[in-house]
Amino acid sequence: MSAKLLTSAVFAGVVAGLIAALLQFYFVIPTLLEGEFFESGERIHFVTDGSPQSERGSPGLGGDFGRHAMTVGFNIVTYIGFGFLLLAAMAMTEMKGFTTITARSGIIWGLGGFIAIQLAPAMGLPPVLPGTIGAEVEARQAWWLGTLIASGLGVWMIAFLRGPIALVGVVLLAAPQFIGAPQLDTYWGVAPPELSAQFVSYSLGTAAVGWTCLGFFAAWFWTRDNA
Amino acid sequence: MRIETDPSGMTGHRRRHMTTTTQTRADLSLMPIAFATLAGLMLLFASGYAQASVLHGAAHDQRHAMAFPCH
Numbered sequence: 579m580s581a582k583l584l585t586s587a588v589f590a591g592v593v594a595g596l597i598a599a600l601l602q603f604y605f606v607i608p609t610l611l612e613g614e615f616f617e618s619g620e621r622i623h624f625v626t627d628g629s630p631q632s633e634r635g636s637p638g639l640g641g642d643f644g645r646h647a648m649t650v651g652f653n654i655v656t657y658i659g660f661g662f663l664l665l666a667a668m669a670m671t672e673m674k675g676f677t678t679i680t681a682r683s684g685i686i687w688g689l690g691g692f693i694a695i696q697l698a699p700a701m702g703l704p705p706v707l708p709g710t711i712g713a714e715v716e717a718r719q720a721w722w723l724g725t726l727i728a729s730g731l732g733v734w735m736i737a738f739l740r741g742p743i744a745l746v747g748v749v750l751l752a753a754p755q756f757i758g759a760p761q762l763d764t765y766w767g768v769a770p771p772e773l774s775a776q777f778v779s780y781s782l783g784t785a786a787v788g789w790t791c792l793g794f795f796a797a798w799f800w801t802r803d804n805a
Numbered sequence: 806m807r808i809e810t811d812p813s814g815m816t817g818h819r820r821r822h823m824t825t826t827t828q829t830r831a832d833l834s835l836m837p838i839a840f841a842t843l844a845g846l847m848l849l850f851a852s853g854y855a856q857a858s859v860l861h862g863a864a865h866d867q868r869h870a871m872a873f874p875c876h
Binding site: 606699800 | 821822834836837838839841842844845846847848851852853854857863864866867868869870871872873874875
């Protein structure tokens with residue numbers, strides 16, 4: 579029954595997307611909205627006397643319900659997309675006899691997805707607080723896409739291949755980082771570095787939870803009896 | 806460690822305890838896997854990659870939160 583693969587991806591994507599969105603609203607979005615104070619110039623980090631002090635404080639979530647509803651919606655869409663790809667990889671790997679998928683091993687799959695799809699690209703292109711200017715967006719997207727493909731393949735090879743060929747996986751993981759992401763030769767950030775750093779760690783932390791949940795629920799829905 | 810499977814793709818443990826499930830999952834052909842891959846790529850293109858301004862505005866916060874290259 580092949581439909582089960584697809585419904586499992588959708589269910590898991592909805593659950594993981596909602597959990598991720600909930601965490602984002604507590605951690606990531608208030609930080610992002612605080613960053614927008616600096617993007618808009620409402621707050622200025624280095625004021626005219628050169629003092630690097632600026633007021634701390636997030637506006638909270640504010641009242642923009644429509645904007646936040648979109649964030650929830652796109653989280654669900656994104657995690658369903660990841661769910662499809664993760665389950666396709668799980669099914670393929672099981673079909674070829676490399677492993678047997680269980681809900682518990684799904685957690686490791688989710689963490690593997692986090693490493694390949696979030697952590698590896700973020701090493702070269704960290705999550706960006708609004709107000710920071712980056713290199714040409716097409717060039718960044720190309721590096722980002724290449725990095726997730728190479729890293730995904732690399733993580734899979736390290737997990738399932740034995741012998742020297744597994745080392746190819748290490749090379750695939752490392753290569754994009756040594757090639758390097760496109761960067762500008764100047765800094766443009768207007769927000770305090772502390773705020774930017776906090777945004778990055780919140781973003782990666784919530785994505786780690788989202789991916790772990792995605793892996794668990796994708797495997798759980800898929801391997802569950804009589805669904 | 807690679808788990809040994811018999812030609813039907815089922816392991817001994819699963820054959821004993823999970824006959825129904827295993828059969829449904831062993832039936833899996835390439836088609837649903839290919840479909841899932843395609844569907845996943847299309848969803849991610851819309852949520853993370855497409856630069857159309859309507860999509861971009863709506864997906865803005867989530868793209869920043871997920872570290873998708875945005876603008």
